[in-house]
Amino acid sequence: MLKPVTTDIEALKILDERLRWLSAWTIHHANHIRESADGLKVGGHQASCASMTAIMAALYFHALGENDRVAVKPHAGPVLHAIHYLLGSQSREALENFRGFGGAQSYPSRTKDKIPVDFSTGSVGLGVAITLFASLVQDYLSAHGRMEEKDRGRFIALIGDAELDEGNIYEAIIEGAKHDVLNLWWIIDYNRQSLDATSADRMFERFDEIFQSCGWRVVEVRYGKKLAAALDKHAALKGWFEQLSNAELSALHYQGGAAWRKRTEADLGKEGGGFLKDHDDAGLASLFTDLGGHCMETLVEAFDAAQDDVPTLFIAWTIKGYGLPFAGHKDNHAGLMNPTQMAALRESMGVREGHEWERLESVGGNARGAVEALIERSRIARSKRRRSFGTVDVPAIPAPAGEEQSTQAAFGRILLDLSKAGGELADRIVTTSPDVTVSTNLGAWVNQRGLFRRSEIADVFAKEKIASAQKWGANNNGQHIELGIAESNLFIMLAAAGLSGDLFGERLFPIGTLYDPFIARGLDSLNYACYQDARFLLVATPSGITLGPEGGAHQSINPPLIALGQPGLRHYEPAYADELAAMMEESFRLIDDPKGESTYLRLSTRSIDQVERADDGWREGALAGGYWLREPGAHSEAAIVAMGTVMPEALAAWVELSDDVPGLGLLSVTSPDLLHRGWTAAQAARWAGARNASHVEQLLSRLSPTAGLVTIADAAPASLSWLGGVLGQRVAPLGVEKFGQTGSLADLYAAYRLDGNAITEGVAELLLPA
Numbered sequence: 157m158l159k160p161v162t163t164d165i166e167a168l169k170i171l172d173e174r175l176r177w178l179s180a181w182t183i184h185h186a187n188h189i190r191e192s193a194d195g196l197k198v199g200g201h202q203a204s205c206a207s208m209t210a211i212m213a214a215l216y217f218h219a220l221g222e223n224d225r226v227a228v229k230p231h232a233g234p235v236l237h238a239i240h241y242l243l244g245s246q247s248r249e250a251l252e253n254f255r256g257f258g259g260a261q262s263y264p265s266r267t268k269d270k271i272p273v274d275f276s277t278g279s280v281g282l283g284v285a286i287t288l289f290a291s292l293v294q295d296y297l298s299a300h301g302r303m304e305e306k307d308r309g310r311f312i313a314l315i316g317d318a319e320l321d322e323g324n325i326y327e328a329i330i331e332g333a334k335h336d337v338l339n340l341w342w343i344i345d346y347n348r349q350s351l352d353a354t355s356a357d358r359m360f361e362r363f364d365e366i367f368q369s370c371g372w373r374v375v376e377v378r379y380g381k382k383l384a385a386a387l388d389k390h391a392a393l394k395g396w397f398e399q400l401s402n403a404e405l406s407a408l409h410y411q412g413g414a415a416w417r418k419r420t421e422a423d424l425g426k427e428g429g430g431f432l433k434d435h436d437d438a439g440l441a442s443l444f445t446d447l448g449g450h451c452m453e454t455l456v457e458a459f460d461a462a463q464d465d466v467p468t469l470f471i472a473w474t475i476k477g478y479g480l481p482f483a484g485h486k487d488n489h490a491g492l493m494n495p496t497q498m499a500a501l502r503e504s505m506g507v508r509e510g511h512e513w514e515r516l517e518s519v520g521g522n523a524r525g526a527v528e529a530l531i532e533r534s535r536i537a538r539s540k541r542r543r544s545f546g547t548v549d550v551p552a553i554p555a556p557a558g559e560e561q562s563t564q565a566a567f568g569r570i571l572l573d574l575s576k577a578g579g580e581l582a583d584r585i586v587t588t589s590p591d592v593t594v595s596t597n598l599g600a601w602v603n604q605r606g607l608f609r610r611s612e613i614a615d616v617f618a619k620e621k622i623a624s625a626q627k628w629g630a631n632n633n634g635q636h637i638e639l640g641i642a643e644s645n646l647f648i649m650l651a652a653a654g655l656s657g658d659l660f661g662e663r664l665f666p667i668g669t670l671y672d673p674f675i676a677r678g679l680d681s682l683n684y685a686c687y688q689d690a691r692f693l694l695v696a697t698p699s700g701i702t703l704g705p706e707g708g709a710h711q712s713i714n715p716p717l718i719a720l721g722q723p724g725l726r727h728y729e730p731a732y733a734d735e736l737a738a739m740m741e742e743s744f745r746l747i748d749d750p751k752g753e754s755t756y757l758r759l760s761t762r763s764i765d766q767v768e769r770a771d772d773g774w775r776e777g778a779l780a781g782g783y784w785l786r787e788p789g790a791h792s793e794a795a796i797v798a799m800g801t802v803m804p805e806a807l808a809a810w811v812e813l814s815d816d817v818p819g820l821g822l823l824s825v826t827s828p829d830l831l832h833r834g835w836t837a838a839q840a841a842r843w844a845g846a847r848n849a850s851h852v853e854q855l856l857s858r859l860s861p862t863a864g865l866v867t868i869a870d871a872a873p874a875s876l877s878w879l880g881g882v883l884g885q886r887v888a889p890l891g892v893e894k895f896g897q898t899g900s901l902a903d904l905y906a907a908y909r910l911d912g913n914a915i916t917e918g919v920a921e922l923l924l925p926a
């Protein structure tokens with residue numbers, strides 16, 4: 157860790173004001189000056205920015221080391237852009253196009269912004285938690301000898317106080333405590349306002365206890381130097397000030413000096429404890445707004461005092477809209493200054509009309525040199541780091557042998573075989589699971605590769621020679637990160653590990669496992685991981701109603717529909733072990749490919765007879781989303797279209813119906829997601845002059861244009877029923893629309909119409925005259 161530098165406080169104060177101006181101006185320009193083509197609100201958050209400019213100036217121009225990484229509160233995005241503008245790494249053009257197509261993004265975005273953004277933010281709470289998991293990934297890389305001490309950094313989250321209501325933050329700190337996570341600074345912009353209102357007073361006093369219980373140091377940065385001195389001198393005043401509610405404080409900040417005087421007199425008497433006579437109204441306003449988060453000396457001291465690696469929560473008191481006309485007003489969250497107010501601010505800051513975009517406008521004399529020197533000295537990266545891909549040659553992954561297998565069991569076998577074979581890919585795989593390691597079949601892999609912990613944990617059961625299939629000793633070399641039952645943490649862990657190449661220059665191949673229904677529990681976190689283009693393999697098992705007696709509550713219906721609508725995530729649903737092996741191989745390649753993506757494998761615990769293959773002809777189609785498991789006859793009038801674990805029912809029905817329905821085909825769909833994407837992409841390409849039909853169009857054009865499709869999947873029927881729309885063929889969709897009943901497979905398949913009878917009825921429905 158780098159030592160803090162001695163910094164010119166006056167220059168930092170100037171930078172604070174520059175950031176306040178530039179962020180407000182960027183938002184103003186987008187709303188009031190730039191031509192609006194559609195009349196839509198542009199928006200932006202001048203108050204949320206003004207709240208943080210001192211904190212961010214102190215960080216970026218003083219405290220940050222070159223390896224430190226920051227998640228910036230989404231609504232302070234313009235301040236981050238202003239910082240890079242001052243550094244010379246953001247263009248005026250991008251700021252003028254703030255919230256416009258291709259311009260600086262509304263909220264910091266790793267993938268869309270041209271400046272280096274360490275972590276995207278937007279959905280509050282998630283950007284906070286990813287810093288913790290990124291720190292854990294750093295520890296993992298160090299422990300595995302993939303990172304040198306000098307390259308290690310600190311992970312910083314700039315947090316809105318209302319953001320602390322998001323439960324995922326507490327899930328994260330509990331997990332962090334278990335893993336003894338280090339090198340975190342979480343800085344709360346405690347402006348006591350949310351979007352709708354002022355925030356609850358009561359709860360806030362509890363936050364420090366919660367964090368301390370999880371091993372954090374809590375530093376309250378409450379008062380600036382001036383205010384602290386005044387309150388120390390006047391004990392009654394201090395007691396009075398500290399009992400003001402959040403709403404009262406905000407209202408007084410908004411109303412200003414005269415209101416402060418009136419209220420002080422009312423509560424403390426005419427003399428205000430002997431204090432009022434020393435201050436005029438303006439002096440009072442300036443004194444009472446001197447909160448810690450706006451006082452540069454206080455901030456620099458607080459940051460300098462926290463140079464060890466203990467996770468630290470700074471509660472920096474601020475005023476939302478500090479220095480702007482709506483400071484403290486409870487409705488200021490999306491408030492925008494009008495042109496008159498903006499002109500007044502411009503004048504008060506010494507910015508000349510027509511010179512609004514000048515980086516160091518109004519900074520003159522000796523100060524200019526000091527400010528320029530400080531900007532020059534800032535240790536943060538000016539340009540984006542190149543994403544690293546192509547680390548590993550992914551070896552061919554053979555299918556596990558066995559005439560009868562489940563995809564879940566095959567998954568465990570493939571990982572075990574990979575581990576035994578060893579090699580670069582196996583060494584870079586990191587697995588993780590929220591307390592379902594054993595029940596998702598990762599156990600054998602973990603026995604081989606071990607649990608990861610920075611400090612060794614003995615396997616007490618093994619030491620005591622108590623028989624157990626699981627060896628749970630943990631140490632530095634382990635490759636499995638065991639999580640508590642919090643699916644959101646799983647996805648944020650996958651996001652952090654899946655960005656390891658970007659953040660640390662070291663590619664990891666993260667694999668996360670969970671039960672399919674619980675994807676929904678962490679859905680926004682999964683979306684967050686995909687939004688940042690983190691790369692990982694998500695294995696969801698068991699799935700559907702096929703888990704049978706294991707429990708109605710664990711049945712899953714809609715994840716294939718979720719996957720259909722989730723960019724950055726490819727859904728594969730194999731029926732057979734050889735398909736799974738091909739898909740895992742592909743998913744590892746996709747992780748390490750610049751144009752790749754993450755993969756979601758939906759697996760099952762049902763053991764089924766494997767099919768005999770004449771050759772490898774199925775493979776390409778299976779990886780593209782589907783293939784004919786039983787070829788249709790020329791211009792066939794019907795096909796069964798099946799996905800995943802119900803393939804035995806589809807095959808049996810095909811055998812039974814083939815005599816009566818000549819040319820009946822059986823299409824195995826391995827990815828509705830890929831088929832749909834290919835279909836829409838081919839349509840778009842045709843408009844651009846291309847001729848190629850998509851994979852799904854080619855598959856279905858083997859049938860008659862008037863053919864009927866009976867689609868069947870252990871999932872919502874809409875996962876496949878859309879196939880009728882591709883060429884206008886008719887569909888009888890089978891699938892699961894209700895859930896919750898436990899039973900044997902035969903009972904459930906009959907009750908939910910996933911069996912041969914239902915397929916026969918479907919074919920009849922399509923082929924027989926009404």
Ligand SMILES: Cc1ncc(C[n+]2csc(CCOP(=O)(O)OP(=O)(O)O)c2C)c(N)n1
Binds near residue numbers: 204320
């Ligand atoms: C998950 C999520 N829910 C809701 C929102 C909408 N939202 C944006 S900011 C905000 C309030 C933020 O208040 P605070 O965290 O205190 O930030 P401030 O602007 O006061 O600094 C809300 C509700 C969001 N961005 N993300």
Ligand SMILES: [Mg+2]
Binds near residue numbers: 345
């Ligand atoms: Mg707030």
